[in-house]
Amino acid sequence: MSLHPDRLFASCPQQRALARELYEAVKALPIVSPHGHTDARWFADNRAFPNATTLLLQPDHYLLRMLYSQGVSLSALGIAPLDTAAAGAPRASIADPEQAWLCFADHYHLFRGTPTQQWMDHVFSEVFDLPERFCADNAREFYAAINRALATPAFLPRALFERFNIEVLATTESPLDTLQAHQRLRDDPWRGRVITAFRPDPVLDPDYEGFADNILKMEQLSGIACDTWRGYLQALRERRQFFRSLGATSTDHGHPTPFTADLPLAQCETLYAGALAGSLCAADAELFRGQMLLEMAQMSLDDGLVMQIHPGVYRNHNPSLFAHYGRDRGADIPGATEYVRNLKPLLDKVGNNADFTLILFTLDEATYARELAPLAGHYPAVRLGPPWWFHDSPEGMLRYRQQTSETAGFYNTAGFNDDTRAFLSIPARHDMARRMDCRFLAQWVSEHRLCMDDAHALARDLAGDLARKAYRL
């Protein structure tokens, strides 16, 4: 059997008993998923997922990166290079879905002990009722069983959404997206709550692929001329309003750094002209991005959208892989990130405003206790997002709580995000977070640093209420 009922709890019996008690009270609470990357079309269309490989393996960059790191080629996983895919070139060397699945099974030992394995095991066991340990020997059987299940009504996207007890699920879209799936969902009698979130990197970051074209497209979509700074801001306001009309309660920003700036109008106009012309140097592009974070914060004061920043990743670090296979193949690498000076212009302007909410994320854990907990523990506007990406893991969650709770407290944190494109893993991820939070609280109770009543209240807050509140859901 791959899943133990006490998994992730500390082994010390005193702690485990407390963790169990806390977990029992929150395990069945509805899932609040305020930030993630699922596809709204799944729920709008409600068509069957095609097969195990296409659903579970190929889109999951956690799986791809580990397999690739041990010499497994992407083509062995059934992923075609961009040019082959585009040109319809012969795919002889690209594995078919079942071959790809078997290759994955052959290398499943690489994931021993990783959260990826725990999520996959949860999906196999709880979603597909395949409680055996997945391995090369049963890979074909798993493949067939999963595919059989996916063809049934119980595994259609909406049925799973309901079975997973999802209260609300946010997707993430660009301002250039027409949100047609969200519009169809709005007009559909189905009552599942799937909302969008506003991620404007393509029109805020002068270094983004096709920035000037993106602005043109925004001009068309918004009907507002973007040839001036003023028009550009107005078009952004219009897009935000459109996203709000389809349920958005938040924006999200994936800048290389959390740098913010508060520049004079004339300089903003000059930088914007340079951005349109593609003539900004790296420093000016950073200035522009910094100014735009400030603009977004000010628009949030007006329209109430909660602002998220996910900074500090070197995207597409591997140029050869990027050229052949594109984004999101597991080649994004984090780096050191500075918040105290970078965020100061923004916080000087809106940090004292309790009506504004800024949720900060990091991949640089050295900033948890040093910068982020002190910032969140002082500024009324700042909340600390949950452990993100590489740190969305049992050890990562422990470090997060250990390093933030004493200075930020629990109430300056924003609950859990699954932040995933892997829809079927959503229950696994929330379950892991609830288990780890209960484990952490149980430890503090066992050490008489917290009473059990407070731990129960906190476990509920962490399992949903803090996310509802921070994201205004």
Add this chain to the structure above:
Amino acid sequence: MSLHPDRLFASCPQQRALARELYEAVKALPIVSPHGHTDARWFADNRAFPNATTLLLQPDHYLLRMLYSQGVSLSALGIAPLDTAAAGAPRASIADPEQAWLCFADHYHLFRGTPTQQWMDHVFSEVFDLPERFCADNAREFYAAINRALATPAFLPRALFERFNIEVLATTESPLDTLQAHQRLRDDPWRGRVITAFRPDPVLDPDYEGFADNILKMEQLSGIACDTWRGYLQALRERRQFFRSLGATSTDHGHPTPFTADLPLAQCETLYAGALAGSLCAADAELFRGQMLLEMAQMSLDDGLVMQIHPGVYRNHNPSLFAHYGRDRGADIPGATEYVRNLKPLLDKVGNNADFTLILFTLDEATYARELAPLAGHYPAVRLGPPWWFHDSPEGMLRYRQQTSETAGFYNTAGFNDDTRAFLSIPARHDMARRMDCRFLAQWVSEHRLCMDDAHALARDLAGDLARKAYRL
């Protein structure tokens, strides 16, 4: 009941039994408090503290920051803005002390699990004999009971000092302070040992408010003309001597970085002239501060004062709060700090001298294992100060011991500092440190990395002897 006799010990019974045994042997040892921010006038005057709010809530920036971060205004806590206070403007919107206390109680859940809660609970339970959990329901009762107690002789500052079993308590003063309270204490028959410490930031840092005026004031106090570099250094020597005559055994330096410099005389003279004229650029101000740390170290070689550096904080990060409410309201934010290159000029000059002691502090825990433990584990002059400020907490103390002990050993650390203005929390803070140290030692004993005899010796050293030795008390 809010305090458990086994609080902070690990839950594993094997470890807990060992921790208890170690703690029993040190819990009642006298308190050595070599660095802190209490007010010598309390002990010189020995007047009753006014009320719970003024004593326990309003001066505690740990409390203010957390409440403020969740939207509680400082005026709701009875704190007047600077201009209101100065101009005697109407205080209608400023809560009275009891209202402020009730507001605090209403938000006490924000501190769940934090060290602040543990210190407050200790003060309520052990100092005021109010063992119930503090909450909105009993807030009025607590307020009244505390105020009644404070009016009794047993709660006068000297009585508490004796009841707390404080062997020595250091305050921290500026060279511009005339130390009148310390002089009165010296001349008083009361035998409590309250000593000063020399914190010359106002006359070392060209960026300090009123630097040139401060120098003038030092000139008047010392009777030594400070219009030349040579006179300036001489006046500093005189002030140090004055502080030594009132018990000081240490200096303390709160510079933005631990940068040190060893510049030629002519450059020192030029920089000093620029500092007096207020004309130094940021880089030159940093150079000047760096040179002054070296000068302080050299004076320490002559007069024996132990040198402390507390670097790496962005003070008054929130300009609006600073403008309205001034310093120490919880808006200081730490940042990354570099020691290896910054301290080199100073260590090159005096680091090999075992007669000199430099105690280093940090808010950047990434430097514990990487920089500070290697430095303290090599240079005869260097000792590592205890976990500071945000890290003076159970988790912070564990990280400190886990990350420094293997490379620096225990004997290159300087024991515990409470570093507090909250006089009544001093027993709570030392008790927390003793518990956490015993817990840590118990773990290593339970894992057979340390024998129990050595752990007993270490527990005593950490509870007082290392502080006595490092601070030459």
Add this chain to the structure above:
Amino acid sequence: MSLHPDRLFASCPQQRALARELYEAVKALPIVSPHGHTDARWFADNRAFPNATTLLLQPDHYLLRMLYSQGVSLSALGIAPLDTAAAGAPRASIADPEQAWLCFADHYHLFRGTPTQQWMDHVFSEVFDLPERFCADNAREFYAAINRALATPAFLPRALFERFNIEVLATTESPLDTLQAHQRLRDDPWRGRVITAFRPDPVLDPDYEGFADNILKMEQLSGIACDTWRGYLQALRERRQFFRSLGATSTDHGHPTPFTADLPLAQCETLYAGALAGSLCAADAELFRGQMLLEMAQMSLDDGLVMQIHPGVYRNHNPSLFAHYGRDRGADIPGATEYVRNLKPLLDKVGNNADFTLILFTLDEATYARELAPLAGHYPAVRLGPPWWFHDSPEGMLRYRQQTSETAGFYNTAGFNDDTRAFLSIPARHDMARRMDCRFLAQWVSEHRLCMDDAHALARDLAGDLARKAYRL
């Protein structure tokens, strides 16, 4: 008794039982030591080690640094200053070996709880059968017993090598070394496998003492003119080939940073000319080192040598100690290290090549989860070396596994290195690593994050197979 059979295992009985079971299965496996600093002449000559002080105390910079940090002079440890040694000056003030040993014993309490103490206790107890705790009272007895043992055949280097069950032991030599001891070993009927490793810092780093002379010497040894960039590279290839002929499977690079560069040929030639002329500025010297790491990587593609980088140490931080006593006295201090941008030129060129292996080390633990695990978990060429130097300790090993395993997995790590000059401590160090790995795995099993079968497989992999594979042994 100084060694407990359960030492280093967690105290929780559930975990301890699992750790014991895992450890029992790997404790007796042969030692694979792919990187270290023992002296090949010991095994070539097979002469008796002179005495306890010369063998165990004086060459061990872990011991020297801690003793020195507490005011013990190196002369009290029997270590002569360089000029005294060179000039044959009177050594009256230099302690004799037995005095030095007694001084060490007097200060042995400084090492309480440190890995150094655990290694020494292991050497005393397991190698010399002296199971009592070492202290001032038995120091003379230990000294005599150790010296008696060292004079017997059972304690000759080869006998110890065999008794320690060493399968392979790599030393580290400069390209300027003629490897005579390795040649004698090759020609000797003794079957112990002692191989060299190629550490070319003296001829790659323009800042290395005597760089130009070193190049001249390489010219003589290789018979290839090094007055041109092309000749220089050719000579390096020849030296690598020579090292390979004596068993080398790896190179090693101790640069100040992991900076790499991919420069045009003309710039390489210019930089090389400047390096020879001693005229490079600091930035150009860094550029040259960066280019040379790339060159080494490309040569590795041709000759199959695995590449190691050990970056991020400020060597000889204490100039006075360096002037009087030279290198490796415990005065090397780590600093912050950046991998993501620094390694990009090298990874762009060869990072996708699974035939190339780059093993990365760090002294900046903040990079474990942030940079190194993501890099190792993506690039086919990258493996993560074990915790190094200050972090080769129980707490350091735990942090390493906790912070790397979830993102890099176990199979992107390279097993254990002892990296030591202290030959007699090799079994102690591998035993510590095996115990800590089993403890870590046991914890994850106890928390149902790993099944026991997988833990057994991993324990074996970590104890030897991963090192064999990563180092191509």
